[in-house]
Amino acid sequence: MTNELRNRSIELKELREKDLEQEKHAKEVDVLRKQVEFLAEENGKLVGHQNLNQKIQYLVKLKKENTKLIEDNEKLRLEVYNLKENGKKKSDSLSSEPMGLN
DSSP states (O other): OHHHHHHHHHHHHHHHHHHHHHHHHHHHHHHHHHHHHHHHHHHHHHHHHHOHHHHHHHHHHHHHHHHHHHHHHHHHHHHHHHHHHHHHHHHHHHHHSOOOOO
16 A cells, blocks of 8 residues: 555656646746737838838839829929910900900
């Protein structure tokens, strides 16, 4: 009976040690998961800055597009101005013409 108690005691001690080891590993896994999340976020921030040539090409494209839009805007402003001027001339010529007799 004492041998059986001794064996059970040893088994219980081993189980407790395994439980403690398992808890330790679970905590390590949590720490590592948090670290992975942090590093993934940092990597995402840095990815935009890694390909400098692509970033430069994108900025060049944006500047070209901006210049084209500015030119289009100026053309449209000129067209609106000309239409307003033509409208004024027509209304002036209509008001200066004598009305015909009916």
